[in-house]
Amino acid sequence: MKFAIVVGKFYEDLAERLVAGAQGVFNGNADVFEVPGAFELPLAAQYLAETGRYAGVACLGAVIRGETDHYDYVCAEAARGIMKVSLKTGIPCAFGVLTVENMDQALARTGGGKRDQGAHAAEAVITLAKLKQQL
Ligand SMILES: Nc1c(NC[C@H](O)[C@H](O)[C@H](O)CO)[nH]c(=O)[nH]c1=O
Numbered sequence: 001m002k003f004a005i006v007v008g009k010f011y012e013d014l015a016e017r018l019v020a021g022a023q024g025v026f027n028g029n030a031d032v033f034e035v036p037g038a039f040e041l042p043l044a045a046q047y048l049a050e051t052g053r054y055a056g057v058a059c060l061g062a063v064i065r066g067e068t069d070h071y072d073y074v075c076a077e078a079a080r081g082i083m084k085v086s087l088k089t090g091i092p093c094a095f096g097v098l099t100v101e102n103m104d105q106a107l108a109r110t111g112g113g114k115r116d117q118g119a120h121a122a123e124a125v126i127t128l129a130k131l132k133q134q135l
């Protein structure tokens, strides 16, 4: 099975950590695609899912709260949009987007001691793809 990673590059260092975590699960074999930020992830995931080339898509990104409510919109639409693509296409698209208060929380969740959000997203994609294959 072939998998894809689409990553929001808003925070480039976090993006690299997330991709590294996911590729560790994909054994380095996933195709990687970049978008500006988390808000673009759903449409990019739809493009990839509709190719028919991928058994799943790990959608990765990092959203760090600022001074305004912009954070809420970006996070909500990324989550909602990624789920809609999964349900619409039947191609599992994992939500590997950090939604955090600060950089320390982000680093802790990209293999920095609390969890590896990229790896978890890749594991979820593989799990759902295998489930679909079994049915
Ligand atoms: N503030 C963050 C953003 N904002 C950018 C949006 O995702 C989007 O690219 C823009 O609104 C143009 O459509 N994106 C992140 O990934 N993380 C952030 O913290």
Ligand SMILES: CC(=O)[C@@H](O)COP(=O)(O)O
Pocket: 063, 064, 065, 066, 067, 068, 069, 070, 071, 072, 074
């Ligand atoms: C998550 C965001 O969009 C955030 O980075 C924007 O910062 P601000 O709310 O201070 O404009």
